Amino acid sequence: MRHTMVTWLVVTTGVVAALAAVVFALLANAV
Protein backbone atom coordinates (compact mmCIF):
# COMPACT_ATOMS: atom_id res chain seq x y z
CA MET A 1 0.00 0.00 0.00
CA ARG A 2 2.91 2.33 0.75
CA HIS A 3 4.08 1.69 -2.79
CA THR A 4 0.67 2.52 -4.27
CA MET A 5 0.96 5.79 -2.35
CA VAL A 6 4.12 6.64 -4.30
CA THR A 7 2.29 6.25 -7.60
CA TRP A 8 -0.38 8.65 -6.35
CA LEU A 9 2.26 11.15 -5.28
CA VAL A 10 3.87 10.93 -8.73
CA VAL A 11 0.53 11.37 -10.53
CA THR A 12 -0.39 14.33 -8.27
CA THR A 13 2.99 15.96 -8.87
CA GLY A 14 2.64 15.49 -12.64
CA VAL A 15 -0.88 16.92 -12.75
CA VAL A 16 -0.03 19.93 -10.54
CA ALA A 17 3.11 20.65 -12.61
CA ALA A 18 1.20 20.39 -15.91
CA LEU A 19 -1.56 22.70 -14.64
CA ALA A 20 1.06 25.17 -13.42
CA ALA A 21 2.62 25.18 -16.90
CA VAL A 22 -0.76 25.89 -18.51
CA VAL A 23 -1.51 28.68 -16.01
CA PHE A 24 1.94 30.13 -16.68
CA ALA A 25 1.36 30.15 -20.43
CA LEU A 26 -2.02 31.84 -19.99
CA LEU A 27 -0.66 34.43 -17.53
CA ALA A 28 2.44 35.17 -19.60
CA ASN A 29 0.26 36.02 -22.57
CA ALA A 30 -2.28 37.93 -20.53
CA VAL A 31 0.31 40.32 -19.05
Next chain:
Amino acid sequence: MTLALRGALWLVVYLAAVIAPLFFMIVGDPPPARGFWMELSAALGFVGLAMLGLQFVTTSRFGPISAPYGLDLVLKFHIQISYVAFAFLLIHPIILTVITPLGSALIELDPTAVEADGVTGILALGFVFLIIVTSVWREKLGLHYELWRILHGLLGLAIIVMSVWHIYLANYYTDGPIRLAIWIAMSLVLIGMYANVRLIRPWQQLRRPWILESLEQQPGDTWQLKLRADGHDGMQFEPGQFAWITIDQSPFGIREHPFSFSSSAERGDLVSFGVKELGDFTSTIGEYEPGTRAYLDGPYGAFSYERNEAPGFVFVVGGIGITPVMSMLKTMADRGDQRPLKLLYANPSWDQVAFVDELEELSDQLDLEIVHVLEEPPEDWDGETGMVTPEILERHLPAGEQRHEYFICGPDPMMDAVEQALHDRGIPGDKVNLERFDFV
Protein backbone atom coordinates in the same frame (compact mmCIF):
# COMPACT_ATOMS: atom_id res chain seq x y z
CA MET B 1 6.55 17.19 14.36
CA THR B 2 5.21 13.76 13.40
CA LEU B 3 6.77 11.83 10.54
CA ALA B 4 3.49 11.99 8.58
CA LEU B 5 3.41 15.78 8.86
CA ARG B 6 7.05 16.05 7.87
CA GLY B 7 6.34 13.78 4.89
CA ALA B 8 3.47 16.02 3.76
CA LEU B 9 5.61 19.11 4.25
CA TRP B 10 8.41 17.72 2.08
CA LEU B 11 5.90 16.96 -0.68
CA VAL B 12 4.73 20.58 -0.65
CA VAL B 13 8.36 21.74 -0.75
CA TYR B 14 9.00 19.39 -3.69
CA LEU B 15 6.00 20.71 -5.63
CA ALA B 16 7.05 24.29 -4.90
CA ALA B 17 10.58 23.56 -6.16
CA VAL B 18 9.17 22.02 -9.38
CA ILE B 19 7.01 25.05 -10.10
CA ALA B 20 9.55 27.63 -8.83
CA PRO B 21 11.31 28.11 -12.22
CA LEU B 22 8.02 29.33 -13.73
CA PHE B 23 7.85 32.04 -11.10
CA PHE B 24 11.48 32.99 -11.64
CA MET B 25 10.86 33.27 -15.39
CA ILE B 26 8.39 36.12 -15.01
CA VAL B 27 9.88 37.81 -11.95
CA GLY B 28 11.14 41.39 -12.41
CA ASP B 29 10.95 42.49 -16.02
CA PRO B 30 9.84 39.48 -18.07
CA PRO B 31 10.49 39.31 -21.82
CA PRO B 32 7.44 39.71 -24.08
CA ALA B 33 5.16 36.68 -24.39
CA ARG B 34 5.32 34.65 -27.61
CA GLY B 35 1.86 33.14 -27.67
CA PHE B 36 0.20 30.40 -25.59
CA TRP B 37 1.77 27.32 -27.20
CA MET B 38 5.30 28.73 -27.24
CA GLU B 39 5.09 29.69 -23.55
CA LEU B 40 3.48 26.36 -22.64
CA SER B 41 6.34 24.56 -24.38
CA ALA B 42 8.91 26.64 -22.49
CA ALA B 43 7.10 26.09 -19.19
CA LEU B 44 6.99 22.31 -19.70
CA GLY B 45 10.71 22.33 -20.49
CA PHE B 46 11.54 24.23 -17.32
CA VAL B 47 9.25 22.13 -15.10
CA GLY B 48 10.64 18.88 -16.57
CA LEU B 49 14.16 20.10 -16.00
CA ALA B 50 13.33 21.09 -12.41
CA MET B 51 12.12 17.51 -11.83
CA LEU B 52 15.37 16.14 -13.26
CA GLY B 53 17.41 18.53 -11.12
CA LEU B 54 15.52 17.39 -8.04
CA GLN B 55 16.50 13.82 -8.89
CA PHE B 56 19.85 14.72 -7.34
CA VAL B 57 17.98 15.55 -4.14
CA THR B 58 15.92 12.35 -4.01
CA THR B 59 19.09 10.25 -4.25
CA SER B 60 21.12 12.47 -1.93
CA ARG B 61 20.20 10.23 1.06
CA PHE B 62 19.39 13.44 2.87
CA GLY B 63 18.15 12.13 6.24
CA PRO B 64 15.24 14.55 6.89
CA ILE B 65 13.75 13.71 3.47
CA SER B 66 14.15 9.93 3.53
CA ALA B 67 13.14 9.47 7.20
CA PRO B 68 9.38 10.11 6.82
CA TYR B 69 8.96 7.86 3.77
CA GLY B 70 11.79 5.34 3.93
CA LEU B 71 14.58 5.43 1.37
CA ASP B 72 13.00 2.62 -0.67
CA LEU B 73 9.93 4.78 -1.30
CA VAL B 74 12.02 7.86 -2.06
CA LEU B 75 13.91 5.85 -4.68
CA LYS B 76 10.67 4.48 -6.10
CA PHE B 77 9.48 8.08 -6.45
CA HIS B 78 12.85 8.88 -8.08
CA ILE B 79 12.22 6.19 -10.72
CA GLN B 80 8.56 6.97 -11.45
CA ILE B 81 8.91 10.75 -11.56
CA SER B 82 11.65 10.36 -14.19
CA TYR B 83 8.96 9.10 -16.63
CA VAL B 84 6.86 12.19 -15.93
CA ALA B 85 9.86 14.49 -16.42
CA PHE B 86 10.75 12.70 -19.68
CA ALA B 87 7.18 13.13 -20.93
CA PHE B 88 7.27 16.87 -20.17
CA LEU B 89 10.66 17.30 -21.85
CA LEU B 90 9.46 15.34 -24.89
CA ILE B 91 6.32 17.45 -25.29
CA HIS B 92 8.47 20.62 -25.13
CA PRO B 93 10.13 20.14 -28.59
CA ILE B 94 7.03 18.47 -30.04
CA ILE B 95 5.06 21.69 -29.51
CA LEU B 96 7.97 23.68 -31.00
CA THR B 97 8.09 21.32 -33.96
CA VAL B 98 4.46 21.90 -34.71
CA ILE B 99 4.41 25.70 -34.32
CA THR B 100 7.83 27.15 -35.24
CA PRO B 101 10.06 27.40 -38.31
CA LEU B 102 12.83 25.63 -36.34
CA GLY B 103 10.46 22.72 -35.89
CA SER B 104 9.56 22.72 -39.58
CA ALA B 105 13.26 22.52 -40.39
CA LEU B 106 13.58 19.51 -38.09
CA ILE B 107 10.71 17.82 -39.84
CA GLU B 108 12.40 18.31 -43.20
CA LEU B 109 15.61 17.00 -41.61
CA ASP B 110 17.68 19.98 -42.64
CA PRO B 111 20.54 19.97 -40.13
CA THR B 112 21.82 23.42 -41.11
CA ALA B 113 18.56 24.97 -39.97
CA VAL B 114 18.83 23.52 -36.48
CA GLU B 115 20.52 26.11 -34.33
CA ALA B 116 22.92 25.36 -31.51
CA ASP B 117 20.22 25.58 -28.85
CA GLY B 118 18.28 22.92 -30.73
CA VAL B 119 21.30 20.62 -30.80
CA THR B 120 21.96 20.94 -27.05
CA GLY B 121 18.28 20.36 -26.36
CA ILE B 122 18.16 17.23 -28.49
CA LEU B 123 21.34 15.94 -26.85
CA ALA B 124 19.94 16.57 -23.34
CA LEU B 125 16.75 14.72 -24.27
CA GLY B 126 18.80 11.87 -25.73
CA PHE B 127 20.72 11.56 -22.46
CA VAL B 128 17.46 11.47 -20.50
CA PHE B 129 16.26 8.65 -22.75
CA LEU B 130 19.58 6.81 -22.26
CA ILE B 131 19.55 7.18 -18.47
CA ILE B 132 16.04 5.71 -18.28
CA VAL B 133 16.77 2.84 -20.68
CA THR B 134 20.01 1.85 -18.90
CA SER B 135 18.22 1.89 -15.56
CA VAL B 136 14.99 0.09 -16.44
CA TRP B 137 16.76 -2.60 -18.48
CA ARG B 138 20.07 -2.67 -16.57
CA GLU B 139 20.00 -6.43 -16.05
CA LYS B 140 18.79 -7.23 -19.55
CA LEU B 141 21.59 -5.07 -20.96
CA GLY B 142 24.08 -7.00 -18.82
CA LEU B 143 25.25 -3.83 -17.04
CA HIS B 144 27.02 -4.55 -13.76
CA TYR B 145 25.69 -2.59 -10.79
CA GLU B 146 28.96 -0.70 -10.22
CA LEU B 147 29.35 0.24 -13.88
CA TRP B 148 25.71 1.31 -14.00
CA ARG B 149 26.18 3.62 -11.00
CA ILE B 150 29.13 5.37 -12.67
CA LEU B 151 27.16 5.67 -15.92
CA HIS B 152 24.09 6.92 -14.06
CA GLY B 153 26.07 9.67 -12.33
CA LEU B 154 27.80 10.75 -15.55
CA LEU B 155 24.59 10.79 -17.59
CA GLY B 156 22.83 12.72 -14.83
CA LEU B 157 25.56 15.32 -14.86
CA ALA B 158 25.58 15.44 -18.69
CA ILE B 159 21.81 16.07 -18.73
CA ILE B 160 22.10 19.00 -16.33
CA VAL B 161 25.11 20.54 -18.11
CA MET B 162 23.52 20.14 -21.55
CA SER B 163 20.17 21.52 -20.36
CA VAL B 164 21.71 24.58 -18.67
CA TRP B 165 23.73 25.21 -21.85
CA HIS B 166 20.51 24.82 -23.85
CA ILE B 167 18.73 27.41 -21.66
CA TYR B 168 21.74 29.74 -21.96
CA LEU B 169 21.81 29.46 -25.78
CA ALA B 170 18.04 29.86 -26.05
CA ASN B 171 18.70 33.07 -24.11
CA TYR B 172 15.12 34.03 -23.42
CA TYR B 173 14.52 33.60 -19.72
CA THR B 174 18.05 34.09 -18.40
CA ASP B 175 18.35 37.86 -18.87
CA GLY B 176 18.99 40.22 -15.99
CA PRO B 177 21.05 39.89 -12.80
CA ILE B 178 18.14 38.72 -10.57
CA ARG B 179 17.20 35.85 -12.88
CA LEU B 180 20.83 34.87 -13.39
CA ALA B 181 21.45 34.87 -9.61
CA ILE B 182 18.41 32.64 -9.04
CA TRP B 183 19.54 30.12 -11.68
CA ILE B 184 23.06 30.02 -10.22
CA ALA B 185 21.70 29.58 -6.67
CA MET B 186 19.44 26.71 -7.76
CA SER B 187 22.31 25.00 -9.57
CA LEU B 188 24.51 25.34 -6.48
CA VAL B 189 21.85 23.67 -4.28
CA LEU B 190 21.75 20.71 -6.68
CA ILE B 191 25.52 20.43 -6.78
CA GLY B 192 25.53 20.59 -2.96
CA MET B 193 23.08 17.69 -2.75
CA TYR B 194 25.23 15.59 -5.06
CA ALA B 195 28.34 16.52 -3.05
CA ASN B 196 26.53 15.32 0.09
CA VAL B 197 26.40 11.75 -1.20
CA ARG B 198 29.73 11.67 -2.99
CA LEU B 199 31.95 13.80 -0.67
CA ILE B 200 30.44 14.85 2.67
CA ARG B 201 28.94 11.52 3.73
CA PRO B 202 32.05 9.50 2.70
CA TRP B 203 34.15 12.01 4.63
CA GLN B 204 32.01 11.43 7.73
CA GLN B 205 32.29 7.66 7.23
CA LEU B 206 36.06 7.87 7.01
CA ARG B 207 36.13 9.12 10.58
CA ARG B 208 33.92 6.24 11.79
CA PRO B 209 35.47 3.03 10.43
CA TRP B 210 34.31 -0.52 11.14
CA ILE B 211 36.24 -3.80 11.31
CA LEU B 212 34.97 -7.08 9.89
CA GLU B 213 34.63 -9.20 13.04
CA SER B 214 33.39 -12.41 11.44
CA LEU B 215 31.71 -13.91 8.39
CA GLU B 216 29.37 -16.75 9.14
CA GLN B 217 27.92 -18.92 6.40
CA GLN B 218 24.23 -19.69 6.70
CA PRO B 219 22.14 -22.13 4.67
CA GLY B 220 20.63 -20.87 1.42
CA ASP B 221 23.80 -19.14 0.08
CA THR B 222 23.48 -16.60 2.86
CA TRP B 223 26.24 -14.93 4.86
CA GLN B 224 26.04 -13.13 8.15
CA LEU B 225 28.51 -10.27 8.14
CA LYS B 226 29.43 -8.98 11.59
CA LEU B 227 31.10 -5.56 11.95
CA ARG B 228 32.64 -3.99 15.06
CA ALA B 229 32.89 -0.20 15.52
CA ASP B 230 36.54 0.83 15.46
CA GLY B 231 37.18 3.65 17.92
CA HIS B 232 33.64 5.10 18.06
CA ASP B 233 30.29 4.27 19.62
CA GLY B 234 28.79 2.68 16.51
CA MET B 235 25.49 3.39 14.76
CA GLN B 236 22.06 3.93 16.31
CA PHE B 237 19.49 2.26 14.11
CA GLU B 238 15.90 1.01 14.27
CA PRO B 239 15.47 -2.76 13.94
CA GLY B 240 14.51 -3.57 10.33
CA GLN B 241 16.47 -0.70 8.79
CA PHE B 242 19.40 -1.04 6.38
CA ALA B 243 22.73 0.63 5.63
CA TRP B 244 25.03 0.99 2.62
CA ILE B 245 28.24 -0.98 3.14
CA THR B 246 31.63 -0.29 1.59
CA ILE B 247 34.11 -3.04 2.36
CA ASP B 248 37.86 -3.18 1.77
CA GLN B 249 37.71 0.10 -0.15
CA SER B 250 37.64 3.83 0.43
CA PRO B 251 34.17 5.23 1.25
CA PHE B 252 34.72 7.57 -1.70
CA GLY B 253 34.63 4.51 -3.99
CA ILE B 254 31.62 3.46 -5.97
CA ARG B 255 31.33 -0.11 -4.64
CA GLU B 256 28.83 0.27 -1.86
CA HIS B 257 25.74 -1.87 -1.42
CA PRO B 258 22.58 -1.71 0.69
CA PHE B 259 22.05 -4.51 3.23
CA SER B 260 19.57 -4.97 6.09
CA PHE B 261 20.74 -5.16 9.68
CA SER B 262 20.15 -8.61 11.15
CA SER B 263 21.36 -7.77 14.67
CA SER B 264 19.70 -6.20 17.71
CA ALA B 265 19.30 -2.42 17.70
CA GLU B 266 20.40 -2.53 21.36
CA ARG B 267 24.00 -3.11 20.19
CA GLY B 268 24.98 -0.25 17.90
CA ASP B 269 28.71 -1.00 18.24
CA LEU B 270 28.52 -4.62 17.03
CA VAL B 271 26.21 -4.98 14.04
CA SER B 272 25.36 -7.82 11.67
CA PHE B 273 23.98 -7.91 8.16
CA GLY B 274 22.42 -10.74 6.18
CA VAL B 275 23.79 -11.06 2.65
CA LYS B 276 22.56 -13.51 0.02
CA GLU B 277 24.80 -14.54 -2.85
CA LEU B 278 22.97 -13.31 -5.93
CA GLY B 279 25.79 -12.39 -8.31
CA ASP B 280 28.06 -9.35 -8.59
CA PHE B 281 29.52 -8.23 -5.28
CA THR B 282 27.46 -10.60 -3.10
CA SER B 283 29.07 -13.70 -4.62
CA THR B 284 32.53 -12.64 -3.44
CA ILE B 285 31.47 -11.66 0.08
CA GLY B 286 32.83 -14.92 1.55
CA GLU B 287 36.35 -14.02 0.41
CA TYR B 288 36.86 -11.19 2.90
CA GLU B 289 39.11 -11.91 5.91
CA PRO B 290 38.22 -10.88 9.47
CA GLY B 291 40.00 -7.61 10.22
CA THR B 292 39.07 -6.07 6.85
CA ARG B 293 38.08 -2.42 7.10
CA ALA B 294 34.52 -1.41 6.25
CA TYR B 295 32.40 1.74 6.21
CA LEU B 296 28.68 2.22 6.81
CA ASP B 297 26.31 4.86 5.50
CA GLY B 298 22.98 4.80 7.27
CA PRO B 299 20.68 3.89 8.79
CA TYR B 300 17.90 4.09 6.21
CA GLY B 301 14.44 2.60 5.75
CA ALA B 302 11.10 2.66 7.54
CA PHE B 303 10.49 -1.12 7.77
CA SER B 304 10.55 -1.22 11.57
CA TYR B 305 8.11 -2.24 14.28
CA GLU B 306 9.19 0.84 16.26
CA ARG B 307 7.37 3.02 13.74
CA ASN B 308 4.25 0.88 13.76
CA GLU B 309 3.33 0.06 17.34
CA ALA B 310 0.62 -2.60 17.81
CA PRO B 311 -0.56 -5.19 20.36
CA GLY B 312 1.04 -7.92 18.22
CA PHE B 313 3.02 -8.46 15.03
CA VAL B 314 2.89 -10.86 12.07
CA PHE B 315 5.94 -11.35 9.85
CA VAL B 316 5.57 -13.01 6.45
CA VAL B 317 8.97 -13.51 4.85
CA GLY B 318 10.59 -15.45 2.03
CA GLY B 319 14.28 -16.45 1.89
CA ILE B 320 16.70 -13.60 2.58
CA GLY B 321 13.70 -11.43 3.57
CA ILE B 322 14.23 -12.90 7.04
CA THR B 323 17.16 -10.51 7.65
CA PRO B 324 15.31 -7.35 8.81
CA VAL B 325 12.92 -9.54 10.80
CA MET B 326 15.88 -11.15 12.62
CA SER B 327 16.88 -7.65 13.69
CA MET B 328 13.37 -6.90 14.98
CA LEU B 329 13.08 -10.23 16.84
CA LYS B 330 16.51 -9.91 18.47
CA THR B 331 15.76 -6.34 19.54
CA MET B 332 12.43 -7.41 21.05
CA ALA B 333 14.19 -10.24 22.91
CA ASP B 334 16.81 -7.82 24.29
CA ARG B 335 14.05 -5.47 25.43
CA GLY B 336 12.02 -8.25 27.08
CA ASP B 337 9.07 -7.57 24.75
CA GLN B 338 6.36 -10.19 25.34
CA ARG B 339 3.79 -9.18 22.75
CA PRO B 340 2.49 -12.07 20.60
CA LEU B 341 4.50 -12.62 17.41
CA LYS B 342 3.89 -14.87 14.43
CA LEU B 343 6.49 -15.62 11.78
CA LEU B 344 5.54 -17.29 8.49
CA TYR B 345 8.85 -18.16 6.88
CA ALA B 346 8.86 -19.47 3.30
CA ASN B 347 11.84 -21.22 1.69
CA PRO B 348 12.43 -23.53 -1.29
CA SER B 349 13.62 -26.41 0.96
CA TRP B 350 14.64 -27.14 4.55
CA ASP B 351 18.38 -27.03 3.80
CA GLN B 352 17.99 -23.43 2.59
CA VAL B 353 16.40 -22.07 5.77
CA ALA B 354 18.80 -19.47 7.20
CA PHE B 355 19.06 -18.60 10.91
CA VAL B 356 17.25 -21.79 12.05
CA ASP B 357 19.13 -22.13 15.37
CA GLU B 358 18.89 -18.46 16.24
CA LEU B 359 15.17 -18.48 15.53
CA GLU B 360 14.76 -21.50 17.81
CA GLU B 361 16.53 -19.63 20.62
CA LEU B 362 14.43 -16.52 20.03
CA SER B 363 11.19 -18.51 20.24
CA ASP B 364 12.23 -19.49 23.79
CA GLN B 365 12.74 -15.87 24.80
CA LEU B 366 9.74 -14.34 22.98
CA ASP B 367 6.04 -15.11 22.60
CA LEU B 368 6.93 -16.21 19.08
CA GLU B 369 5.34 -18.88 16.92
CA ILE B 370 7.25 -19.89 13.78
CA VAL B 371 5.51 -21.48 10.80
CA HIS B 372 7.87 -22.80 8.14
CA VAL B 373 6.48 -23.07 4.62
CA LEU B 374 8.55 -25.22 2.24
CA GLU B 375 8.14 -25.50 -1.51
CA GLU B 376 9.94 -28.87 -1.61
CA PRO B 377 9.57 -30.39 1.85
CA PRO B 378 11.50 -33.46 3.07
CA GLU B 379 9.57 -36.76 3.12
CA ASP B 380 8.81 -36.71 6.84
CA TRP B 381 7.63 -33.07 6.80
CA ASP B 382 4.26 -32.47 8.42
CA GLY B 383 4.34 -28.63 8.22
CA GLU B 384 3.02 -26.24 5.59
CA THR B 385 4.07 -26.74 1.97
CA GLY B 386 4.00 -24.82 -1.32
CA MET B 387 3.61 -21.05 -1.40
CA VAL B 388 2.16 -18.73 1.24
CA THR B 389 -1.47 -18.96 0.16
CA PRO B 390 -4.64 -17.37 1.57
CA GLU B 391 -5.45 -20.82 3.03
CA ILE B 392 -2.14 -20.89 4.97
CA LEU B 393 -2.81 -17.38 6.25
CA GLU B 394 -6.33 -18.47 7.26
CA ARG B 395 -4.89 -21.35 9.31
CA HIS B 396 -2.25 -19.30 11.10
CA LEU B 397 -3.26 -15.67 11.45
CA PRO B 398 -3.80 -14.88 15.13
CA ALA B 399 -6.98 -13.77 16.87
CA GLY B 400 -7.35 -10.00 16.66
CA GLU B 401 -5.58 -10.00 13.30
CA GLN B 402 -7.13 -6.64 12.39
CA ARG B 403 -5.20 -4.87 15.13
CA HIS B 404 -1.80 -6.46 14.41
CA GLU B 405 0.90 -4.90 12.27
CA TYR B 406 2.15 -6.94 9.30
CA PHE B 407 5.67 -6.99 7.90
CA ILE B 408 6.22 -8.64 4.52
CA CYS B 409 9.63 -9.08 2.95
CA GLY B 410 10.74 -11.48 0.22
CA PRO B 411 10.48 -12.09 -3.52
CA ASP B 412 8.13 -9.71 -5.34
CA PRO B 413 5.51 -12.32 -6.40
CA MET B 414 5.23 -13.55 -2.80
CA MET B 415 4.89 -10.01 -1.47
CA ASP B 416 2.21 -9.13 -4.03
CA ALA B 417 0.24 -12.31 -3.27
CA VAL B 418 0.40 -11.85 0.51
CA GLU B 419 -0.47 -8.15 0.30
CA GLN B 420 -3.52 -9.01 -1.81
CA ALA B 421 -4.54 -11.86 0.54
CA LEU B 422 -4.32 -9.57 3.58
CA HIS B 423 -6.32 -6.92 1.74
CA ASP B 424 -8.98 -9.53 0.95
CA ARG B 425 -9.12 -10.45 4.65
CA GLY B 426 -9.93 -6.84 5.46
CA ILE B 427 -6.58 -5.98 7.06
CA PRO B 428 -6.23 -2.18 6.80
CA GLY B 429 -3.59 -1.18 4.25
CA ASP B 430 -1.76 1.07 6.69
CA LYS B 431 -1.06 -1.96 8.88
CA VAL B 432 0.75 -3.79 6.07
CA ASN B 433 4.42 -2.87 5.73
CA LEU B 434 6.48 -4.07 2.79
CA GLU B 435 10.20 -4.01 2.18
CA ARG B 436 11.46 -4.56 -1.35
CA PHE B 437 15.09 -5.42 -1.77
CA ASP B 438 15.31 -4.69 -5.50
CA PHE B 439 14.89 -0.93 -5.27
CA VAL B 440 18.33 -0.09 -6.67
